[in-house]
Amino acid sequence: MQYQFNEIEKKWQKYWEENKTYAAKDNSVKPKYYVLDMFPYPSGAGLHVGHPLGYIASDIFARFKRLQGYNVLHPMGYDSFGLPAEQYAIQTGQHPAVTTKVNIEGGVDKQGNVIAGYRNQLDKIGFSFDWDREVRTSDPNYYKWTQWIFKQLFNSWYNKTTDKAEKIDTLIEQFKINGNVAVNAVCTDVVNFSAAEWNSWGEEEQQKVLMNYRITFLSDTWVNWCPALGTVLANDEIKDGVSERGGHPVEQKLMRQWSMRITAYAERLLSGLDGLDWTDSIKDIQRNWIGKSVGASLRFTISPPSGESEGAIEVFTTRPDTIFGVSFMVLAPEHPLVNEITTPEQKAEVEAYQKAASLKSERDRQSDIKNITGAFTGAFVIHPFTGDKVQIWIGDYVLASYGTGAVMAVPCGDQRDWDFATHFGIEIKNIFKDKDISEGAYAEKDAVIANSDFLNDLPAKEAIKKAITEIEKRGIGKGKTQYRLRDAVFSRQRYWGEPFPVYYKNEVPYLIPSECLPIELPEVEKYLPTEDGKPPLGNAKNWHWDEKNKKIVSVPVGQKPPSGIWGLELNTMPGWAGSSWYFLRYMDPTNNNEFVAKEKVDYWQNVDLYIGGAEHATGHLLYARFWTKFLYDLGYIPFDEPFKKMINQGMIQGVSEKIMMNKTFTTETNRVLLFNPNKSASPDQRIVMPYVDENDGYQDAHIYYSKDVADNVGFETVEKHVPISFVQNHEINSESMIGLSHMEGFKKAVFVCEGGFWYKGAFKRFFEGSDKFITTPEVEKMSKSKYNVQTPDELVEKFGADTLRCYEMFLGPLEQHKPWDTQGITGVHGFLKKLWRLYHSGENESFYVDETPILASADGSPHPSGELEGAKSLHKTIKKVKEDIERFSFNTPVSAFMICVNELTALKCNKREILEPLLIILAPYAPHIAEELWAKLGNTESITYAVFPKHNDAYLVESNHKYPVSFNGKMRFMLELPADMSKEAIEKEVLANEQAQKYLEGKTPKKVIVIPQKIVNVVV
């Protein structure tokens, strides 16, 4: 009987669904285990083979944990708000909700494309997700609670004294009694006020003040505005100065926006990393992003003669110990004091410099760091310790946005300061003992300080402490910790996102009452911004709040609303809002009264294993940690880190065969010599008809097989077109691409075959033997535009889900990036077929197992018979598979299974006692075939909740050990000796061996190293 994987897989997938095999119980005597995947954005392109990689690994782990007796929560959902569905809406008018539904559930889109649907694609792979817990962030029942969490953030402030977020009421209480003088909060700059003042203010005034304290707050901020996308972007959505999505330019713009006071959590987000089982790389990226620097903030008084200002310049430094090395000051060109302090003589030069700096984009400024530029303001500050006059310069190496926008320049200890001083001929003071700074600054932190009054002879570390003490004593500054982390902009000028539960009365925001949530996205006619530049929600007719009747009402566009009716917020929330807490909702996905019930979150706790891409290091992973800490502060959840252990799966890259044409490429017009995977085909059968679509341009010439060739060749697959894209080479112009008769000039082309995975070898063979082409594989990102996408569906169709699952794991370590290559899939498929045959060794290959037990003697030690070889093979495999999965090495168990099946096949083993446990350990990797054979063995329950077998060491004990015998570390021969032989006896035995005599050459060995059960090394 053949291994009919298609039938078997359909059968069991249906069984699992009908029996809710993978439903997690919300309480259980079993220990809990929470395995989570980063949920996908359901794009219209569907899944390619790279997407399931992490899901397969997490599924194997979830199944493994179930077999070990855990109550496993393994859910899946969709991060379904996002830009692509909105852009599709702009193009086609199809509502993003429809697009999203089709992308998830399958169907036909507005342009007639058949969409397989994420769910269908996922189901085919046989995942053990508990689909009853599915969440979609764009579902009103879900974003109701995203809005609710927003309200909690709005109604909270960060108390630095208790070091946690608290309800805003506790702050208002303090204001009423003491004003804000004693309040120790993380807030936007506020002036001090008394209780009397607070109490005297009206509602509006009080709200304005409170806004400075709220954890989510509205403010005019400089934001990253992306004109092409028509929206603002968070810092983590920008890469290299352009938008991460689309690569559009980004500019700075002052806008009234919601922000999240994530900076309040900077220290906890940093220190919390230590306890997480994440890779160092991700932790470092987060540490870097938070960017903590410890130092001092100090004021330099501006020297009176140079300006009427009596002000001071505040600087931040991490090296207060170098205070006596200050040789000049540098302000950012945008620093507000520059205009005030510049002397009339320097005015022209400074203004010219400011203007030049303002014209440079952020990007130019970064790429132009080798050019040292600056201007002297003519002004001076007084050195707080020496009383010396110190020149004030401006220079664009000082950033307005970091610290105070001003630095005290210590050229002897900072290379940038040194370069600046050297360039402009400013005198450099050296305060490092015995350090030569004539060639450059001494930036190490191990120097001893000199020429520095009270800091003399102190090592830097102590000098820093002493300097801060002294600075604070004199009241000219204080120790300070600075973070690079900025508050996160939370408004997006988009349609397809969560609406804010906010309405405005005279520009003061108020929250929609919780019982009125969710505030559902309104219908709009156009998904574009309004004509007067308002976000798309400005187009909504029904988008006002009736405060008294507590409902959304319609006010015609452009009309002034009647009293008691107020306009709702027009922005929507960013993509990361919904994904910052979704792992909590899986615990209680249908709860209408709470975002998650207390007893459920108390039971499930945080995620034990989180698998997903490393690209979310500074976005999702930071925001989710932030919200988790916030919800913890307010007592809603019992933990303050969401993901205990995380593994970042590597990217699966696409491979394109590049064709190098090294000789004249002769064909008839519109014909191209191509390959035929059939080795025996005659040369002329290898000719296929190309069709070049001029509209595709030279980069995307498509080549189609002609029908007659397809017939000759006899492959069904060739009826599909095989796209070939020709990569433009610098020696080639686009013209030569239009007609294939001009192809002589071509040097290089990319070949990618759609569904062509299995005949790549033949393809290569043909071209290598030809004088026309040489192909070389090139690794690229897998994407539709590169024609190198392979969907899991086609592989499941051809080889089955179990093969796909095992193969994706077999490719290599999970974390590693790897090019997709299907050549090896036949090996894995062959293994499953071989496994199947192991259970079908009866007559006519019918199902057969031998029920007679392997005999064991009374003391539990195995019976000495030939049958034991099978048991040994099995138990060795049990041990390895368990240990490997536990250390998240998902690739190595596949080879262990192969070895085991190869051995059992060679032994013609068909004992139930061996074959039954083998299925259990294999089930996480290949659940369908395992279920099928498990059922054939007579089991009536799913293998999902079987017990993972324990290996028995008794089967693994060897009576003899084959010792590799080395001479001077070089392995020379093997010698089989009893395993329990003593060191002395082994040494004697080895030296007496005739082969050893040859290597000893009559000499007496200097030393013999014997490691029992391992090796013998003779030193001659």
Add this chain to the structure above:
RNA sequence: GCGGGUGUGGUGAAAUUGGUAGACACGCUAGACUUAGGAUCUAGUGCUUCACGGCAUGGGGGUUCGAGUCCCUUCACCCGCACCA
């Protein structure tokens, strides 16, 4: 520049604590079986040498009886950050 990672046959890779480098697969070679092969089975396959042997884990050095593994140094590639004071 700083931080993190990777480097092993023709290919993907194994080698968990220093102990036979290349398991397991792919590919390739030869053969068997077959109407056929993208089926199945057998044998071989790191490089080099007629052979004994020699050489091999990016390069160079070191520690050790013994190094892919530990230490120093250097190169290449990938990822992140980047005048962050």
